[in-house]
Amino acid sequence: MRPALRQAWLRLHRWAGLSLGLVLAAIALTGAFLVVGKPVDRLLHPELFTAPAVAAAPASLDAVRDSLVAAYGPQASFTLRPPRQPDDTFWAFVHVPNGFDGLAYLDPATARVLGQRGDHEGLVNLAFELHSSLLMGDAGRPLLAALAATYLFLLATGVVLWWPVSWSRAFAMQWHNGLTRSLFDVHRLGGVVIGLFIAASVGSGVWMAWKPLAGWVTSMTGDRPVTPPRVATHAGPQASLDVMARAALAREPGATIGYIGLQPGARPVRFRLKAVDDPHPNGLTSVWFHPGTGQVLQVNRWNRLDAGARNTAWVYPLHTGDLGGPLHKAANALFGITLFTLGATGALLWWRRRRRLR
Incomplete structure (x- = not known):
């Protein structure tokens, strides 16, 4: 040169x-x-991440939802993350309008809230925000x-x-x-x-x-992006999450529940499943339910999503x-x-x- x-x-x-x-x-x-x-x-915060005792019979998903609504109010949105190891706590990502945003940690045996940590609290959260968004959202x-x-x-x-x-x-x-x-x-x-x-x-x-x-x-x-189903106005009682969970898992044998999305009002309930062949650690297969009747509204398997979402299944891990x-x-x-x-x-x-x- x-x-x-x-x-x-x-x-x-x-x-x-x-x-x-x-x-x-x-x-x-x-x-x-x-x-x-x-x-x-x-390791430094076992009170948040380690269950007080390994539960022989874990609390129901409905009990978890009731405990969170009692703690954060009916207008809060929740994304539930069931334990993935026997000694894990039950996690819930919480968003309260004009209020708390962060993680709540629950006892998987009793559904009692053990503690919480805001999105901006702790060194690990600070490092994640810098790494993912330069502290700029x-x-x-x-x-x-x-x-x-x-x-x-x-x-x-x-x-x-x-x-x-x-x-x-x-x-x-x-x-x-x-x-x-x-x-x-x-x-x-x-x-x-x-x-x-x-x-x-x-x-x-x-x-x-x-x-x-x-x-x-x-x-x-x-491709066309996959969009969630819509629900007509619903103000009545909510259907059982445990019944929905059994219906979701019945549609994908061998799958595990990655996340459960709950939003107030007339919003569908989303169960994210990790199928056996899904490379994404949290799973990208979704089963959507009516919040009042528990009826299955839509099923989106990870390998039948649009091209962008399918690529995410591999890019994320x-x-x-x-x-x-x-x-x-x-x-x-x-x-x-x-x-x-x-x-x-x-x-x-x-x-x-x-x-x-x-």
């Missing part, structure tokens, strides 16, 4: 990295932290897509700058030529060797954060590491640490160069 052209590529790479690369590095580090932070959070999600484009640009320009004249020295590390040279080798080889794996992690994260991407894929394939189990989670943490290291070494190299020039 001609020196002038190489210098131009280097400037583009350097200033893109210095302007946005450190933000990418922070997002990567929080992603790596979440892999470890969530299990540690569980929905407004931060398009910025994440822009940061992903920046990373792909950094990856492409980095590969161009690395491309060797002699392949025999392409992956050599020169530890004996001083700190600056060692940092340079760590930066360039880390980006080239692990860069494509990091790109998969960054791209899958953007897919999850920025919902319009799934809609665009659905539109390009000619790819990003979280659930697709490949503990080894995949560990690899994702490594990718996050590597991306943070690339940002840190790039900034340090620039600073050492500036100091030397002065």
Whole structure:
């Protein structure tokens, strides 16, 4: 490559990295932290995450709903998450208009509320908000897509700058030529060797954060987005959740309940099921019920959803590491640490160069 052209590529790479690369590095580090932070959070707060006693006969779903309505009022919306391990508590995502937003933790044996934590409380929640929305809510999600484009640009320009004249020295590390040279080798080889794996992690994260991407894929394939059914005005008593649960599971043998969505008023009740062949850890098969009669209104199996939603079934576990189990989670943490290291070494190299020039 001609020196002038190489210098131009280097400037583009350097200033893109210095302007946005450190933000990418922070997002990567929080992603790596979440892999470890969530299990540690569980250990530090057993009063929220560990059931007081393993229940031989768990409380009914109707008892859970009654307990939550008594605690948060009839206008609150709930998303129930049944225990997934024998000693898990029962979780409920709670939204109270102009009130509490967060997680409530219930005793699965008695349906008693054990405690709660707001969406903005705790180090793990703070790390998740930074990682998923830059602490800006929905407004931060398009910025994440822009940061992903920046990373792909950094990856492409980095590969161009690395491309060797002699392949025999392409992956050599020169530890004996001083700190600056060692940092340079760590930066360039880390980006080239692990860069494509990091790109998969960054791209899958953007897919999850920025919902319009799934809609665009659905539109390009000619599919129609799946929409929930509508319910006429309903103000009477609510049907039994336990009866609905049995009906939902009967339609998908071998499935487990991932979430149950409950909203006040004339809104259908949604049971999200994890089918045996569904790669999504929470399941994307939905069975919708009338809140008053308990009648099945609509069934959407995960592999018959629109193209955008079907892709999410694979992209989500790819990003979280659930697709490949503990080894995949560990690899994702490594990718996050590597991306943070690339940002840190790039900034340090620039600073050492500036100091030397002065």
